[in-house]
Amino acid sequence: MSLFLKHSALFLVYLFLQVFVGNHATLFDVATPHLFLTFLLMLPMSTAFTWAILIAFFSGLTLDLLSDGLVKGVHAFSAVFLMSIRDFWVWGTTNRVNYRGSESTMLQVQTFPWYLQYMTPMVFIHQLVYYFLDAFTLDHAGYTMLRVVSSTVYTLLFVLSFTLLFHRETKR
DSSP: OOHHHHHHHHHHHHHHHHHHTGGGOOBTTTBOOOTTHHHHHTSOTTSOHHHHHHHHHHHHHHHHHHSOOSSSSHHHHHHHHHHHHHHHHHHHHOOTTTOOSOGGGGGGSOOHHHHHHHHHHHHHHHHHHHHHHHHOOSTTHHHHHHHHHHHHHHHHHHHHHHHHHHSSOOOO
16 A cells, blocks of 8 residues: 555544544543544654645644534644644654664654653643633633643543554564
């Protein structure tokens, strides 16, 4: 299967999961998992920056259009912001001297502690941008931060599970 078809199919799967499962799996009206972040965070590092931004924008925009939220564009902005800082964070957290292999598969061969170090701040930043844009006020900053932290933990459970189950290369 070509790489384009594989990523297109993954995009549709994660979009379907987000719209039909993630958006309805809210805990106590506070935490909502953003499952589509798995797709964005696991894009190959060899993806050109422009393509990564466009993919993030269209995935966020599609999610905005298919979701029930009143404000449209929040997912799109948050996803673009996330992808704009992803490369800097990956290069800052990866020991490239000891890494052997292509950069396109770098994310698939890392260790579990590295995944935590990579994904936790990335998911937190996405949630921070998303929920503060969604609230668009600082009047209820405590409640918004509760949503950010709880959604970060909830999303991380799914993102790390999906990453470790479906996106890791099998050792031969």
